[in-house]
Amino acid sequence: MKRFFKRSAVFLGAAALSVLGLTGYYSSALPDSIYTSGPPALQTFFDITADGQGSYQAITGADSSRTYTLKLFGTVPIKDIQASTKARPMLVPCGEPFGIRLITDGVLVIDLQADGGFDGDMSCPAARCGIRIGDIITSVDGQCVSSNDDISGIVEQSGGEPVSVTVKRMGKVMNMTLTPELAGGKYRAGMWVRDSSAGIGTLTFYDEQCGGFGGLGHPICDADTRQPLPLSEGNVGEVEITGYEKSVEGDPGELKGHFCSSAAAGTLSLNTGCGVFGRLFSSPSEHGAVPLGYKQEAHEGEAYIYTTLDNGEPQKYGIEIESVDLSDDAEHSMIIKITDDELTDKTGGIVQGMSGSPIIQDGRLIGAVTHVFTEDPTRGYAVFAEKMYITMKQSADIGEQAADGR
Incomplete structure (x- = not known):
């Protein structure tokens, strides 16, 4: 009998530790807040219920916010989450390619001249004053700058006298003093900067109600520094895909293509970690609108994407969602795999330029393709469409404020 109770105690102890481990895992793996169109339902391996006995707060109209307690197996508390109930948006999934023209807000430092003929122990005047590669310079000597020519002109006119430089670094604004030096017969700062960018991506969705769009699924970054380019202004245009290079391991x-014309098809408002956003002058797609899928509705299993290769129209290709990360600090939302034989035969899987291709699961727009795995081009990362939609709404608000002159 004693042996029975001892074994029972060991078993119960192990079970208790397992439950504690699960609650700890789900506490960090599940988000602190979600959007939903009804009682929250989470796609998890073990049964997790949401107890809505918490506080309730009306927001506007049909929108509301309620605190729910998540419970493992309906009994063991995990954490409280805030669920905002809203009418589910309807969005047009696209898959069309689009051209991006971006003018930066300030200029991005991409190189410091180590062999520019400057005197002193440090490499150049810019480095000596504290400027680093990846910094964003917004003004020199009190004048706003948006190009390399702007900086060169101000530095040359200084005659070698110190000039003030305003720099943004990791979200912080810093003021520095740069003393230009003669090199090659001219006063120079000793740095290379980037002032604009252009490229091709894929549109993810279009919102017929506000004219807003989301695309690309990741930021437009400088090719040298890999830093997101700060957006001052920009537009999007129609492009023609002329072909593609197939992905292979490593x-x-x-995608290969070019702008159809210099005419703009819309405007850019935001360049963010989850894509680019703005307004289009007209709908780019003939697809009908589908419901937005909330992040907690994404699950492992079959889905499909719309993307454009060489025939001018988006086509539907099968994929599998391999994993979903709902944690608030997740670097990537989902991992996907191309399962469509036609697409893999043509492209080897995901290619650059397909970023932004919309992902449809269970009849809902659930995400967008973002990155390809270099070692396995059939697999890659994806971002939640919900995250892109929320950012697009911010972009629409910015556009409205600009139009109203506020």
């Missing part, structure tokens, strides 16, 4: 391919 070497991702890319």
Whole structure:
């Protein structure tokens, strides 16, 4: 009998530790807040229920916010989450390619001249005053700058006298003093900067109610520093895909194309970690609107994407969602795998330029393709469409404020 109770105690102890481990895991793996169109339902391996006995707060109209307690197996508390109930948006999934023209807010430092003929122990005047590669310079000597020519002109006119430089670094604004030096017969700062960018991506969705769009699924970054380019102004245009290079292990391919004309098809408002956003002058797609899928509705299993290769129209290709990360600090929302034989035969999987291709699961727009795995081009990362939609709404608000002159 004693042996029975001893074994029972060991078993119960192990079970208790397992439950504690599960609650700890789900506490960090599940988000602190979600959007939903009804009682929250989470796609998890073990049964998790949401007890809505918490506080309730009306927001506006049909919108509301309620605190729910998540419970493992309906009994063991995990954490409280805030669920905002809203009418589910309807969005047009796209898959069309689009051209991006971006003018930066200030200029991005991409190189410091180590062999520019400057005197002193440090490499150049810019480095000596504290400027680093990846910094964003917004003004020199009190004048706003948006190009390399702006900086060169101000530095040359200084005659070698110190000039003030305003720099943004990791979200912080810093003021520095730069003393130009003669090199090659001219006063120079000793740095290379980037002032604009252009490229091709894929539109994810279009919102017929506000004219807003989201695309790309990741930021437009400088090719040298890999830093997101700060957006001052920009527009989007129609492009024609002329072909593609196939992805192979270790070497991702890319879509080939060009702008159809210099005319703009819309405006850019935001360049963010989850894509680019703005307004289009007209709907880019003939697809009908589908419901937005909330992040907690994404699950492992079959889905499909719309993307454009060489025939001018988006086509539907099968994929599998391999994993979903709902944690608030997740670097990537989902991992996906191309399962469509036609697409893999043509492109080897994901190629550069397909970023932004919308992902449909269970009839809902659930995400967008973002990155390809270099070692396995059939697999890659994806971002939640919900995250892109929330950012797009911010972009629409910015556009409205600009139009109203506020």
